[in-house]
Each structure stands twice: as C-alpha cells, then as structure tokens.
Amino acid sequence: MRENKSILQHIDWVMVTLYFVLITMGWMCIYASVYNEEHNKLIDFNLNHGKQLIWIGAGLLIALLLLIMDGKFYSAFAYIIYGVTLVLLIIVLLVGRRVKGSQSWFEIGSFKLQPAEFAKFSTTLALAKFLSNPNIKLKQNKTKLYAIALLLLPIALILLQNDTGSALVYFSFIFVLYREGLSGNYLLLGFAAIVIFILALLVDKITLIIIFGSIVLAFIVLVRKTKRNIFSLVGIFLICSGMVLSVDYVFNHVLQEHQRTRINVLLGKEQDLKDKGWNVHQSMIAIGDGGFFGRGFLKGSQTTFDFVPKQSTDFIFCTVGEEFGFVGVFVVISLFMILLARIIFIAERQRSSFSRIYGYGVASILFFHIMVNIGMTIGLAPVIGIPLPFFTYGGSSLLAFTMMLFVFIRLDAHRLQVLS
Amino acid sequence: MIQSISTNRKYIIIAIFLSVGLIFLARLFYIQVIDDSYFKSAQHNFLRPVTQYPSRGLIYDRKGKLLVYNEPVYDLMVTPKLIKHIDTVEFCGLIGIDKEEFDKKLRLAKKYSKDIPSPFEKQLSKETYGTLMEKLDNYPGFFVQPRTLRRYNDKTAAHLLGDIGEVDSATIKTSKYYRDGDYIGKSGIELTYEPELRGKRGSKLMMVDVHGRLMGSFEKGKYDTLAVGGENLATSMDADLQAYGESLMQNKIGGIAAIEPSTGEILAMVSTPSYDPNLLVGRIRAKNYATLLFDPLKPLYNRALLSAYPPGSTFKIMMALIAQQEGVLLPETRYPCAHGYPPGGGKPACHVHPSPLDLVQAIAYSCNSYFSYVFKSVFDKKQFSNSEESFENWRKHVLSFGFGRKLGVDLPTELSGGVPTIEHYDKVFGENHWKSSTILSLGIGQGELGASPLKMANVMAIVANRGYYYIPHVVKSIGDKKFQFEKYTTKNYTTVNQDYFYVVIEGMEDAVESGTAAASKVKDITICGKTGTAENPGKSHSVFVGFAPKDNPKIAIAVLVEHGGWGADWATPIATLMIEKYLTGTIARPEIEKRMMDGVILPAPKPIVN
Numbered sequence A: 001m002r003e004n005k006s007i008l009q010h011i012d013w014v015m016v017t018l019y020f021v022l023i024t025m026g027w028m029c030i031y032a033s034v035y036n037e038e039h040n041k042l043i044d045f046n047l048n049h050g051k052q053l054i055w056i057g058a059g060l061l062i063a064l065l066l067l068i069m070d071g072k073f074y075s076a077f078a079y080i081i082y083g084v085t086l087v088l089l090i091i092v093l094l095v096g097r098r099v100k101g102s103q104s105w106f107e108i109g110s111f112k113l114q115p116a117e118f119a120k121f122s123t124t125l126a127l128a129k130f131l132s133n134p135n136i137k138l139k140q141n142k143t144k145l146y147a148i149a150l151l152l153l154p155i156a157l158i159l160l161q162n163d164t165g166s167a168l169v170y171f172s173f174i175f176v177l178y179r180e181g182l183s184g185n186y187l188l189l190g191f192a193a194i195v196i197f198i199l200a201l202l203v204d205k206i207t208l209i210i211i212f213g214s215i216v217l218a219f220i221v222l223v224r225k226t227k228r229n230i231f232s233l234v235g236i237f238l239i240c241s242g243m244v245l246s247v248d249y250v251f252n253h254v255l256q257e258h259q260r261t262r263i264n265v266l267l268g269k270e271q272d273l274k275d276k277g278w279n280v281h282q283s284m285i286a287i288g289d290g291g292f293f294g295r296g297f298l299k300g301s302q303t304t305f306d307f308v309p310k311q312s313t314d315f316i317f318c319t320v321g322e323e324f325g326f327v328g329v330f331v332v333i334s335l336f337m338i339l340l341a342r343i344i345f346i347a348e349r350q351r352s353s354f355s356r357i358y359g360y361g362v363a364s365i366l367f368f369h370i371m372v373n374i375g376m377t378i379g380l381a382p383v384i385g386i387p388l389p390f391f392t393y394g395g396s397s398l399l400a401f402t403m404m405l406f407v408f409i410r411l412d413a414h415r416l417q418v419l420s
Numbered sequence B: 001m002i003q004s005i006s007t008n009r010k011y012i013i014i015a016i017f018l019s020v021g022l023i024f025l026a027r028l029f030y031i032q033v034i035d036d037s038y039f040k041s042a043q044h045n046f047l048r049p050v051t052q053y054p055s056r057g058l059i060y061d062r063k064g065k066l067l068v069y070n071e072p073v074y075d076l077m078v079t080p081k082l083i084k085h086i087d088t089v090e091f092c093g094l095i096g097i098d099k100e101e102f103d104k105k106l107r108l109a110k111k112y113s114k115d116i117p118s119p120f121e122k123q124l125s126k127e128t129y130g131t132l133m134e135k136l137d138n139y140p141g142f143f144v145q146p147r148t149l150r151r152y153n154d155k156t157a158a159h160l161l162g163d164i165g166e167v168d169s170a171t172i173k174t175s176k177y178y179r180d181g182d183y184i185g186k187s188g189i190e191l192t193y194e195p196e197l198r199g200k201r202g203s204k205l206m207m208v209d210v211h212g213r214l215m216g217s218f219e220k221g222k223y224d225t226l227a228v229g230g231e232n233l234a235t236s237m238d239a240d241l242q243a244y245g246e247s248l249m250q251n252k253i254g255g256i257a258a259i260e261p262s263t264g265e266i267l268a269m270v271s272t273p274s275y276d277p278n279l280l281v282g283r284i285r286a287k288n289y290a291t292l293l294f295d296p297l298k299p300l301y302n303r304a305l306l307s308a309y310p311p312g313s314t315f316k317i318m319m320a321l322i323a324q325q326e327g328v329l330l331p332e333t334r335y336p337c338a339h340g341y342p343p344g345g346g347k348p349a350c351h352v353h354p355s356p357l358d359l360v361q362a363i364a365y366s367c368n369s370y371f372s373y374v375f376k377s378v379f380d381k382k383q384f385s386n387s388e389e390s391f392e393n394w395r396k397h398v399l400s401f402g403f404g405r406k407l408g409v410d411l412p413t414e415l416s417g418g419v420p421t422i423e424h425y426d427k428v429f430g431e432n433h434w435k436s437s438t439i440l441s442l443g444i445g446q447g448e449l450g451a452s453p454l455k456m457a458n459v460m461a462i463v464a465n466r467g468y469y470y471i472p473h474v475v476k477s478i479g480d481k482k483f484q485f486e487k488y489t490t491k492n493y494t495t496v497n498q499d500y501f502y503v504v505i506e507g508m509e510d511a512v513e514s515g516t517a518a519a520s521k522v523k524d525i526t527i528c529g530k531t532g533t534a535e536n537p538g539k540s541h542s543v544f545v546g547f548a549p550k551d552n553p554k555i556a557i558a559v560l561v562e563h564g565g566w567g568a569d570w571a572t573p574i575a576t577l578m579i580e581k582y583l584t585g586t587i588a589r590p591e592i593e594k595r596m597m598d599g600v601i602l603p604a605p606k607p608i609v610n
C-alpha cells in the first residue's frame, strides 16, 4: 500500500496527461470516421468507436497493473518476455489468420490481436537489457552483431508474416544505438543512403556521380591534406558512387512490384490514382479541405462520405486535418513532439541505464510511427500501413503503445530506488 | 567527455524529431492554408449539382377532365471519373445492352465530360429501374435521374395537344434556358404554350459519397434553387365531343372543326386519320414518328387546321353576304336556273329544283346558277373600271371572313393562303385578259379557293354572331388565371353589315329544315347549315358548315370528308350528330350514328407486290 502511494507520487503526470489527451483525441477521430446519419450513437459496441472504447478500458486496466508491478520486474524478465513474444510470432505464422495478405493475427472471438505490435515492446525491453549490461561496449563489433541479431530475429519473423511495415519500424532502434555510443557516421550513412537512393531514382546516374566527385574534390581542396582525410574522402566518393550504381539493381530486383509502385508514386514518377496513389491523393484533399480552422467536429465532408480510405486506421490523421484544420494538426503534432521530448528528458534523468535505453527505445518507436504515418497522409512518406500511436483504431497497437509508455512511467517512478 | 557526448547526442536526436515535426507542419500549412487546390478538389469530390426538373403543367379539357399528365421515368446517368472496377457483364445484362454498346456509350459520356454526369441510358423501363436500383450500389459512377414523360388519358386530340421531345442543338444554341437533354414542346399546344407549361428548372447542390450516392443537400439547401412547376392549362376543347368526332370520322379522311361562337373557343378539332398520342412518348417516339411520317395517309398532318379544301357550295353564304353589302343583291332578287347557269350555256351545272328562286331559296337549294349571277353582279359593278379593281374589292370582303390569311390561332402553324391574288390571274390569263366570267367558279366556292375546316367553322361563327368573330383558340385558362389575352377577347368584324346576315340565316335554316340537308335535321334543335360538294380531282369532297341553335348559338361547325361525294351523304350527318351530341349529350338517331361510324371512305390499298 505504501509502495503504491509512493508510486502515485512519483509517476510523471506530464506523460500520463499527454497519454490521456492523445487517446481522447484519437477516439474522437475514430467516432468521426464512423459517424454518419445512420451511425450517430456515441456508444455502439458493434462499431469501431465502441470497440475502441473497450480497448481503451482494457488499456487503462493494464496500465494500472503495470504501475502496480515491481519496478525491477521488467529488467529481470526482459529476455523472458522477448522469448515469449518470439514464440508467439512463430505460432501466429502457423495458426494465425490471414488479413489482407498478412499472416499476423490471432483471432479471439470478434477481437483480433497482432503479436507484431507487442514485439516492438518486448524487443525494446530485451535491447535495453542487453545494452545495459556494464560489461558490454558498443564499440566492439561483437556487441554490434549481438544487438543486430536481437533485432533481426523479430524482423525476420515479421517479414515472414508479410508485414513489411511493422518490420521497418525496427530501423528506429538506430537512434537508441546512436545514443548508446554507435558512431554518428551510421546515422549519417543511413540518412545519406536514403537521400542517394531517392536522388538516384530521380536524377541521371552519371550526372549524380559527377556531382559527388566535384563535392569531394572541393573538400580535398579545402580540408587539411592529410593522408587520412584524403583517404576517407575518396572512400566516401567510392561508396556513394557504388550505391548510385546499385540502386537500379536493388530497385528492380530486391524490391517487390507493389513496393516499387509505392516509391514511384511517392516520387511523383508514376500516377497511380486507382489504388495507393488515389489513397494519398484523397488523403491530401481531405486534409486540404480543413483549411486553417477545420470543418468542425463531425462535419468533414471527405471523411464522412468515405472519400478517404482506411480512415479509422492508416489514414486517421486526415480526420484531424479536415475537421480541426491546421489548428488541429498543429496541436496534435505539438503534443506528439512534447511527448517525445518529455520521454527523452526523463530517459536522460534515469540512474539505471536499462531505464534510459528503454526510454529511448519507446521514443524512437513512437517517432518512427508518427513520421511514417503522418508523412504518408501528406505525401511525404511511402504508403506503409503502420498505425498512428494512440489514434489508429485497433486493440493491439493501442495496448502495445500503452504498455510501452506505462512501463517507462513505472521505471521512472522507480528510479529513486535504483542505486547505481 | 562521455557526459558531453551523450548530451550532444540527446540534442541531436531531439533536433531530428523536432525537425521532422516542423517539416510536417510546414507541409500541412502549405496544403491547408496556402494552396487552395486541395480545398477545391474536396468540393469537387463531394458536391454535385443535381438538376431539379420541373413538372410540366397538366392539360385539362374545358370541363376539367384531365387529358395530359406526367409519368415518372428514370435516366441512368454516368460520371465516368467515378467508375471503378465494375462487373460489366452483369451491368450490361441489367440494362439490356451488349458490351460493345456499353463501350460506345461510355466513350460518348467521356467525350462529354469525365467529371460531369451525362445520360448513359435514357428512360429506363419500370422493370429495368426496379432491378437496377437494388444493385446500383455496386456500380460507382452511375446514378438515376428522375424525369417525367407525358401520358395521355384518352387516345384523342393528338394533333391539338401535340407532343414533347428532346430539345435540338439549334435551339440550345439560341436559347438561354435550354440545355442538352431538356424536353421541349414539339407540336400542338405543347409547343405554343411551352413557356407556360415548362416551368423553371431548379438545381440542388447535393453531397455525394465516394460511390456517388446522394447524401443530402449541402449546407441545408443554402445553395439550392427549387424547380418551379409549369402552369396547368385548361383547353377549350370538349374531350367528349372530340372523341365522338374522332369516332365518327374513323376510316375516313378529313377534318372537323367546332367553335363556340360567343368566345371563339375551339370545342373540337378532328383530323383523320389520327394516331394515339401515347405513341410519340419516350423511347418509342423516334420509331413511331418515322412510321407515322411515312404513312401514305399522313396521319401526322392536321387537316382541320392546315388543309386547303375547296369550300364548294358553302362559300355561297359568303357570296350572299358580300353581294348584299355591295348593294347588288336583295333578299327578293330572283335568278333563273336551267339545270345550270344560262349565260354560261348551262355551266356551271345545277341539279333539279324549282326556278327562279329568291335568295333564301337559292341558299336552301344551293343553286349554282343563282350564285353565278350573284358573283357576276358583284364583279361587274359600274363603279369598278377594270377586273383588277373589282377583284380586289371582292377579295377584301373574303379576307375579312378569315379566308386567305392566318387567323392567329394559338397553334404553331396555320394555313395562310387559299384565296387567289390579282397577280395569280395576271400570270395565268395575262394582264387585262380576265373578267368575271373567266373566274366565275369562285362564286360557287370552286376554282382556286381553299380553306381549312377551321376557317369554314370560323365563318359559321361569324354568321352565328351576325357579323363578327373572336380569333379561334384552344386555351381557356392558364394556371389559376383566366385566359386574358386581348387578342382572343376582341371582336373582329367583317366587312358585311349585321343586317344582311338574317336572310342568309333564314336560307341556312331552310337548307336543314327542307333543303339539301333535310335528311339530317335534328328534332327540337334549329340547325342552320349549308351543304357543299367540293369538286376536285377524283370523287368530290363532302362538306357541311353550320351552327346551332339559330338563336343564341352554342356551336359553329365545319365538317369535310375527303371524297365523300355529296355534302348530304357524310359531312352533314356527321356535323348534325356532333351538334346533337354537344347540345343534348345524347343521340336520338342511333342508326345514322352507326352508319357514320361504320362507313369506310379510304383510298383502295395499293396491291402488295411480293
């Protein structure tokens, strides 16, 4: 009892408040996307907004349980939770239900659960556990390999379920690794790879290589002409040129047809107004329809009349955009940014490196989801169906994000009892 | 050192997160606030102007019987842009077309516009509409537009009522109102009273969902304009009399016109052969129109209004009036007859009757010799220095009775000619080479004279009114207002003084009582009339003109049966049956009625060559 009381005193109410505000707004958007003349009851458990209410209830219950649990539990059981999740990912491959081409759902009555959503949570735990070991140095290649293996296991299983979107989320752990000492070059390299990939698809390859060459030459002229510097610059030039030349191969032979289409549509090279491109087009129209102040709650024409596809799941951000306008999207994006900043701020004040690493993991995963999901609705990211945290309809993602956040809140409340 | 690295990295990570947020906000600001093309696309996406077609005014007869009403039909419309993955085979099956036709129609629609709906299949049948509506949700891009077509309660009065059809491109170009696909009056009163009957089209700004389904009015109808229904229209026609006239005239070619003398209202206008007006409605219109158009008996032609028939002996009434007005004929003036006109060596010929006759008797017996004398006396009056002058004088009188010019009837077309001109005779005989004896046959209603049954009936209205007429018209009232055109409520006087009518009326009364029309007299009704046997190539036309009752006349009528022979044979019984029907509502002479209805006077059908 004393323990519980002290927890309530020590939990971070900023994050809890942000959580409540976001799920409330999310639920309103789900209601708005369901709402029409026929379906206007505030509570109807047959419809998405009613079901989501049940999930929110379940989420709160779990959040409470997580807060009550011993703070040491998560660190101690991190690998076990990770292992159980891997087993679930394997089982779902065998007995799971196929939905829209992905073998990733457990069906329990009328509710569906997606273990991949929970895998993000348990992988974060496991990675935190692994990296928080004081004997481990991330500079060592062996450590890097272990860490990557830890990530690759769930990635592989999720890819086997044909759920590319969820697998891509694991790239976000690069921020965690970077924070824990991975060279910034990897981050730069990742960023450069994306830029080069896009440029190579858009611009003529020879031109691109000539441009790189000129830049490198300029650097060679400008920097101190030590052997090391010249060697690195030439190395960078060779790597970049190699990437440019291999882009076509990757694009045409590694990527699948639908992935190529997504990328082409995003780059504006292909007009696909029937399927994926149409979705994004309609999504942007809906958001544009909101103007500065929005159409008003439940008054969005595009969302109410089903012009926006998947409007309670992948494209739920359109409802914010259309009904609440720029003011609405400003508030939502700001709240997300405040939450991310808050998580990092709190992660940094942890005495336990496990808690810190875990916090960074939570922030990175949230960030990746926000970036890709919102980016997709405004044509800045390819159409990858991953949920917008706390907004998108669906129990699995809501429960998984709730668990992720509240475990972190619990760890933070526990920090004063941690000695090292 | 370690501390500083981690601090830097913390800020780098936060900076990356925040910059993505800022990029998003900048992009959103652009989409939502700066660039209005997305906003416009949204409007375009979900707003669709839906035309509200006004209901066309209904048409009633003079007693308030409904003649023409509207029947709902449905046009299948398509918005090509909205079409997505549809089962073409099933769809074609539903509306009964093949794939090729489907592609063709879709191509046409796309050519018109990809965004704006246009008709895909017009006027779906009730059955097609029913089955289609159940499945329409499966076919995004398609919707049905309710329209109305005309329906006719009776199968009568096709010529007078007229029809509607789709407006042609020439009209669309010149008119501000009409748009492609609108219906417009094509003939009859549908055409004359098009502006009144039509009403005014409205428009609704409707919201549609992604499947093109209508989801209600935008902003509670703020941008809607309601369609204004057309005015209802009451014709002066007596539907029962019209139908009766058509049944009497069945299997005969010709026309009947009946007018109420005290108002000029047309009571009936029969032209046979006729057709069921329902044939010229909707999808069957084009096919039936072609059939009717090429029918050798010309059923589309309104003989009662447009034909120029020689008036024959009925013209003697006008001659009697004109001659009196000219002061060359008195009621007691007598002329001899020797089975013909003696100065012409017995030509024109005449039938057997007592001789000489006075004016009343001459009308009753319809003496050709008498009216040849009369014509000559009018023409050879001393005051005229030449034939041209005297002809022009005669012509002026004739035109005052409505012959030879348009009366101004409220129907789209009307016969204008029918009375020859000086130029005509100058051309035929040469200048100064013609005189009264050259054109003597005009005096007995032959020669170049021509008049429609309506004009003949109008002359009867003049006689019934003793000297004036109202322009015949078919509309009694429009909307709630009584028909108030000054044109149709002004008395038009002839050149003949009222005093000269009485003796002519005496003669017409005698003609029915004891003269040429005696076989058709009706008990208790004083009918004044005049038979005519209009000579023309082939067998003569049977003509009768008259009015009844003699005092306070209610109906003036003209009947013409092509190639019916003597006026007394067909036209007279038909006319008197019409009068009897109109004045008493019953027929006391069923055997005559039966004979008329059963009578067939049609050209022998051409032998069919195999």
Ligand SMILES: [Zn+2]
Residues within 6 Å of the ligand: B337, B338, B339, B340, B350, B351, B353, B366, B367, B368, B369, B370
């Ligand atoms: Zn005679």
